[in-house]
Amino acid sequence: MDYTIIDAHAHLWIEQNTVVDGLPIRSLQNGRSEFMGEIRQMLPPFIVNGVNDAETFLSNMDYAQVAAAVITQEFIDGIQNDYLATVEERFPNRFIVCGMCEFRKPGFLNHAKELIDNGFKAIKIPAQRLLLKERRVMLNSEEMMDMFHYMEDKDVLLSIDLADGATQVPEMEEVIQECPDLRIAIGHFGMVTRPDWKEQIRLARHSNVMIESGGITWLFNDEFYPFKGAIKAIREAADLVGMEKLMWGSDYPRTITAITYKMSYDFVVKSSELTEEDKRLFLGENARNFYGFTDLPVLPYIKNMSE
Template sequence: MDYRIVDAHAHLWLHQDTEVDGMKIKTMEGGKSLFMGEVRQMLPPFMVDGRNTAEIFLSNMDYAQVSAAVITQEYIDGLQNDYLEQVQQRYPDRFLCCGMVDARKPGCFPHAEELIEKGFKAIKIPAQRLLLSEGRVYLTSDEMMRMFHLMEEKDILLSVDLADGAEQVGEIEEIIAECPRLRIAIGHFGMVTRPQWQEQIKLARHERVRIESGGITWLFNDEFYPFRGAMVAIKEAASLVGMEKLMWGSDYPRTIAAITYRMSYDFIVKSDLMTEEEKILFLGENARSFYRLNNLVELPYIKNMSE
């Protein structure tokens, strides 16, 4: 390959110890976690201490020839802002780290101010987690809108995962109308295997909105490699908004409990459903431009012992 690859959706953490909807998530041994009442393989089993560190990811990235990654966050991992601040400072050319506010309760605006002051260039909201049993939190609440106006003013990117289908699409439309200069990256490829997923994709018809495919191999896990259904969905999304609005993401490390990191994009490289120009855009160039990653490293191909 003669092009640079950018992962638009990955995760890092030192340990998990949190609650979501009153259910515990906690790191165990052998890559496992207690996850909402059951034991799940959260990481590949060779990550025995449960530490999903930048250094381990960089080793995977170097091997897979991935030049840079956007580190997003999720409430199921707990807030990782302190660790990600260190990662951003240590590896500025390899990672763009999103800070995360806890939008499930009041106080997101001063928290966002604090994260921006610390140097975060993007803020993540796992909006699918805002449909709480005790009452839904709307992205268009007064405090949230105040935060989005601040982010627009400071040119801070919004990374957001939405609930299935069109549940929160109207809220995003209202945010775009209020804050037209706010850059927005929508994750999980619009929850592509769920009904009405195209409604999320259509949000990228707005100038500053992009769609990233973090988790697409998880969503098409039942069909597994080479994820032909995922390729068909990518082409359908491109027909709706243009390939220049779409970006590859892996959802590392959870997805590589089932496949290798390279496999999370290799199926795209080998597909006959996309042109070489489309692959260049989807796998790296769109993300490089949108996230303003100007110093992408060039990585050599390292042969396996089995080759």
């Protein structure tokens, strides 16, 4: 394969054991989790112990010829800073990991500074979880802006998922204006399939902002492989901001309960609607330049027994 492939949005955890909106999330057996009042297939069923670790992901990456990945975080998985710090230390040329704070409560600034001073190169905010019943945590609040300025000074990247549509876009516009050198990756492809998703995509007209497609196969799950709607959305986003502003992401491992890891990108490879240059940029080159990956492995194709 002629593409360097980098996954801009994946997750790892040792155990899910947390509460979101007052509802528990717990790892169970056979890849299942108790998830906010129901049982959900959180992992493929062959991951029987509920552990979503780096070694298993690397095996998937090597098989699918994915050179590197950005490990983000989400409140539904619990804060995984301690484990992720060891992941980047053990596999520095394969992973960049995002630290995460308890942004739903005041006082996160000092924790963010501690994470950054301890070596985290990126901070993740699952901003869609900040629209709390009791109050809304604003992305342009004083504490947030102090953190963003600190990140900008330290060249620490912001990975952020926004609520549907344009709900938080004005706040992000203020952050971008205040911190023009803060590198920002907006996830879930702007929550494509939801109304006003292009308002998030338009944020990438700013030079320091990129869009990554983590979760795009989840959002187009109803149409399923080969995700022609997702290809159309990628083309529409490229028309708005340029293909050089878009990056592939898988949202591993949740998305591979429905498809294989390789399927989460090869619908792009096999599409006739994208040029070879489009594919090269989207699948890896944009991420390599934006995140600063170096010393990437060259992964051989391993023939399947079924071939």
